[in-house]
Amino acid sequence: MEKPDRPDLPLAEWIVLAIVAERPSHGFAIAALTSEGTEIGEFWHISRPMVYRSITRLVERGLITPVGTEESDRGPQRTIYAATRSAKTTVSRWLGEPVGHLRDIRADLTSKLLLLRRRGTSPARLVERQRIVLDEIEESLRAKEHADDQLTNAIYAWRLDLVHAARQLLDAVDVDSTRPAVKAG
Template identity: 45%
Template sequence: MRLGLPEWTVLAVTGERPVHGFAVAALTAPDGELGRVWQVPRPLVYRAIGRLEEAELVTADSVEAAGGPPRTLYAITDLGRRQVGGWLNAPVPHIRDLRSEFLLKLAIHHRQGSDPADLIAAQRRTLVPIVDALAEEHAGADAFDRVLIGWRRASAQAALAFLDEL
């Protein structure tokens, strides 16, 4: 099953400790700790939990019934832990994904107190050939293609500078 950012977010948070969907939705709300980077509306959180449970990456752990309606707590499985660990340290393939997926990975590393140095180094290794290829492509382009390639190249160079600052 191919996971999207809502599923990865839920899986990463579930990997910290058993959690219910309402708590994940609070973290990914616009004013939530992760929502500042990537927002996941409550219905998508619950849909993600269902998909993760179906894929056997999370499992219902217990039911919390303190002070409100009963809420099912979900825990990550061993398979889920392996999957999210690989995802957290994998670079994103496209420059456009740095603002969403890469920053989300950094936020999760920060939240978990883990060192993102390997992720940052891998991301840099991924971007350098893209910048080089765009420079070559720009030299041979004409008219508006130069504008588009110039934008992509400047964005990629800015991303490299950002990674170097980290």
């Protein structure tokens, strides 16, 4: 369900929006940042067609807007997009929200951590809030882990291992680092 102050976007669109919120950019540059083997693409690859589809959807939602063009030696002019003021606020809020499900740790949380580092923003608040959510998840799992059958117990034990792994990730995050991975434009 979409919150009034936060659009319900797929992760690829959040990443594209966060990159455009850093500074105006065009689709080709965004696709280069999210291609395989790059800082973001290593963990969450977004194909070039998906980047352009995300841009179209973000424009349709009024979150980004075309602000100019740039000549290209490899094809037609490239349209430069900028995030609206409210979209920048929305991205900042999204980056500080912990994920609510273990299944979202791998993609959503790691993407937020990478995007915060790119911005030169400390992840301390996100890490603190994520620990609270993990505590709640663990408490819920521990209350259920003594089921009557072996398979159910094994699933709960596995999910508790995922909580432990997520905590290890959070422990490894340098919350004091505000060194941006890219220079602000």
